[in-house]
Amino acid sequence: MVEQKLSAQNAVVAAPAEPESRERDSIDHDASLRGFARRRHRELAVAAVAAVAVALLPLAIHDVYLQNILVLTLMYAALSQSWNILGGYCGQISLGHAIYFGIGAYMSTLLYTHAGLTPWFGMVIGGGVAALIALTLGYPFFRLRGHYFTIATIVVAETGLLLVLNWDFAGGAQGIQIPYGPDSWAHLQFARDKLPYIYFALGFAVLTFIVTFAIEDSKWGYWWRAVKDNAEAAESLGVVVFRSKMAAAALSAFFTAIGGSFYAAFVSYIDPDSVMGFQFSLLIALPAVLGGIGTLWGPALGALVLIPLTELTRSSFGGSGNGLDLIIYGVLIMVISLARPEGLTSLFARRRGARAGLEARAKQ
Amino acid sequence: MTLQGLAQILASGLLMGLIYALIAAGLSLIFGLMDVVNFAHGEFLMLAMYATFGIVAATALDPVLAAPLVVGAMFVLGAFVYLAVIRHAMRAKANIGMVQVFATFGLGITIRGLAQHLFTPDYRSIQTSWLSGRTLDVAGVFLPLPQLLGGALSCLSFVALYFVIRRTDFGRALEATREDAGAVALVGIDKNRVFALGWGLGAALVGIAGSVMAIFYYIHPDVGAPFALIAYVTVALGGFGSIFGALAAGLLVGLVEAVSATILEPSMKAIGIYAVYLVVVFMRPRGLFGNL
Numbered sequence: 001m002v003e004q005k006l007s008a009q010n011a012v013v014a015a016p017a018e019p020e021s022r023e024r025d026s027i028d029h030d031a032s033l034r035g036f037a038r039r040r041h042r043e044l045a046v047a048a049v050a051a052v053a054v055a056l057l058p059l060a061i062h063d064v065y066l067q068n069i070l071v072l073t074l075m076y077a078a079l080s081q082s083w084n085i086l087g088g089y090c091g092q093i094s095l096g097h098a099i100y101f102g103i104g105a106y107m108s109t110l111l112y113t114h115a116g117l118t119p120w121f122g123m124v125i126g127g128g129v130a131a132l133i134a135l136t137l138g139y140p141f142f143r144l145r146g147h148y149f150t151i152a153t154i155v156v157a158e159t160g161l162l163l164v165l166n167w168d169f170a171g172g173a174q175g176i177q178i179p180y181g182p183d184s185w186a187h188l189q190f191a192r193d194k195l196p197y198i199y200f201a202l203g204f205a206v207l208t209f210i211v212t213f214a215i216e217d218s219k220w221g222y223w224w225r226a227v228k229d230n231a232e233a234a235e236s237l238g239v240v241v242f243r244s245k246m247a248a249a250a251l252s253a254f255f256t257a258i259g260g261s262f263y264a265a266f267v268s269y270i271d272p273d274s275v276m277g278f279q280f281s282l283l284i285a286l287p288a289v290l291g292g293i294g295t296l297w298g299p300a301l302g303a304l305v306l307i308p309l310t311e312l313t314r315s316s317f318g319g320s321g322n323g324l325d326l327i328i329y330g331v332l333i334m335v336i337s338l339a340r341p342e343g344l345t346s347l348f349a350r351r352r353g354a355r356a357g358l359e360a361r362a363k364q
Numbered sequence: 365m366t367l368q369g370l371a372q373i374l375a376s377g378l379l380m381g382l383i384y385a386l387i388a389a390g391l392s393l394i395f396g397l398m399d400v401v402n403f404a405h406g407e408f409l410m411l412a413m414y415a416t417f418g419i420v421a422a423t424a425l426d427p428v429l430a431a432p433l434v435v436g437a438m439f440v441l442g443a444f445v446y447l448a449v450i451r452h453a454m455r456a457k458a459n460i461g462m463v464q465v466f467a468t469f470g471l472g473i474t475i476r477g478l479a480q481h482l483f484t485p486d487y488r489s490i491q492t493s494w495l496s497g498r499t500l501d502v503a504g505v506f507l508p509l510p511q512l513l514g515g516a517l518s519c520l521s522f523v524a525l526y527f528v529i530r531r532t533d534f535g536r537a538l539e540a541t542r543e544d545a546g547a548v549a550l551v552g553i554d555k556n557r558v559f560a561l562g563w564g565l566g567a568a569l570v571g572i573a574g575s576v577m578a579i580f581y582y583i584h585p586d587v588g589a590p591f592a593l594i595a596y597v598t599v600a601l602g603g604f605g606s607i608f609g610a611l612a613a614g615l616l617v618g619l620v621e622a623v624s625a626t627i628l629e630p631s632m633k634a635i636g637i638y639a640v641y642l643v644v645v646f647m648r649p650r651g652l653f654g655n656l
Binding site: 093140143144145147148151152154155156158159162163165166278282286289290293322323324325326327328329330331332333334335337338341342 | 401449452453455456460461462463465466467469470471472473474475476477478479480481482485585589593596597600604629631632634635638639641642645646649650651
């Protein structure tokens with residue numbers, strides 16, 4: 001394999017025929033590398049400022065309802081970033097991520113209610129199990145292309161949903177209620193105060209952001225984008241396509257399951273339809289798609305716009321069964337996806353060059 | 365199990381399979397034409413059922429007689445949806461696939477909200493049809509007349525579809541636009557017109573299914589989603605782009621569902637369908653008859 005990679009590199013180096021043009025290329029290359037490093041530093045700085053700002057928000061927001069929206073926004077930002085690792089960067093569109101979320105939610109909850117183990121432990125176990133399942137499924141699934149792959153992910157998630165619905169030990173269709181206990185970090189239970197949940201969700205969002213940030217400039221990041229761009233071409237240049245997809249799937253599933261465990265602790269009640277339904281798989285992907293698929297900021301930006309709007313319309317118009325909340329929500333999704341097909345992040349690509357680069361990236 | 369029991373399971377499965385095929389046909393047609401998976405397909409089905417219910421409630425016509433009106437209205441709706449929404453989704457330069465998925469997903473949610481708003485989330489059903497509750501007894505195998513009508517209409521629709529695609533100018537324009545939407549402009553075919561007609565036809569097909577299903581199934585704003593899910597699997601199983609693959613896959617799905625409802629618990633019957641899909645695509649990654 002090493003030989004293959006070396007020969008591929010030689011082929012790339014040997015490509016420019018005239019020495020002059022090669023020199024010019026290398027100068028541009030250095031400049032663009034510097035620009036890239038500058039952009040990465042700026043992104044990290046903006047993220048740090050944003051994280052600190054969010055951490056200070058609870059000082060101003062005491063309303064439980066608004067704190068709830070904050071928690072959900074952060075959670076969806078993190079979940080969608082997890083989805084983005086596989087769907088956005090590696091280009092494998094999964095619409096079955098609800099199964100990983102469900103594994104996380106059920107694993108930590110079952111271990112807590114039946115064995116008394118702390119949700120922190122269940123969270124790690126759930127993440128590990130989800131990653132293992134992603135690898136097991138990936139082995140046959142990654143042979144499939146495009147819609148055939150996507151429908152396979154839907155089908156597996158639906159099978160999981162039906163199995164849990166009929167699994168009496170896990171409460172069947174009724175689901176599981178986590179018994180109330182005293183507020184504690186060990187049990188991840190805070191019935192009276194939402195503040196710890198905000199910090200946990202913030203930590204989760206920051207973690208997925210940092211992981212994605214690190215991946216962007218790592219070997220895996222380049223491999224994944226190459227696989228997304230053109231799997232055959234990538235393979236011919238020595239990218240191990242299959243292993244790339246597997247790594248992205250495992251990482252993506254792991255973090256999605258962590259989100260599931262957190263959600264279960266946060267709402268302290270889970271049932272199969274609400275944590276494993278097909279709609280939920282779409283909801284995980286939605287912020288990344290609306291914000292900018294395969295971009296670092298897309299999921300967070302998408303969640304920031306989508307989740308508060310969803311929650312506000314739901315509380316203003318929902319519940320009465322008159323469907324107004326659904327109409328507003330549906331029109332919102334349609335309008336954003338039609339008006340900003342490359343995602344909301346494109347609004348911030350002010351400079352011509354930056355916008356062109358972003359479009360090229362989104363196109364991949 | 366008796367032989368008669370087995371025949372009953374197979375007959376019910378085949379009849380339901382024909383209806384699944386009819387629902388999937390519209391989806392497959394639209395996909396084959398322009399590579400778009402319509403995530404509002406289940407809501408189209410739901411609208412057709414409500415339209416049937418509305419006409420029956422307003423005019424006291426038999427739902428069977430209301431069907432042509434419903435199908436015509438669905439055709440107009442499909443063409444309108446293309447012109448108002450999908451046409452704009454096709455313009456996206458970046459990640460066009462996801463734009464289409466979520467534009468149609470948003471459309472589906474909007475339609476569901478509208479249905480809840482206009483018709484309330486109450487469960488409805490039509491019991492006034494001449495066909496309601498009647499069955500045909502063939503050597504001890506009971507075939508409900510509404511399902512039988514659905515199966516017959518499904519067969520007729522596929523025959524008609526075959527002639528439209530193979531024998532008419534519209535069908536040739538459809539095939540040509542599917543092959544190369546840019547080149548057809550050179551021979552004077554307006555691709556937007558073909559796409560709009562294709563969406564109209566796709567919606568009309570699911571309209572046929574909806575107007576029959578309104579006779580024997582409950583009607584509710586959320587009724588479409590599970591059928592849409594089966595339709596996606598059916599289209600993929602038959603192979604994207606192959607309408608007649610959808611017919612074969614629909615029959616297979618109906619049979620598998622009927623058999624697994626007997627073997628497994630009825631609530632788990634869909635698992636049989638999913639297993640068949642996975643087994644088939646692992647052996648044939650482009651479905652049974654896929655060419656895309």
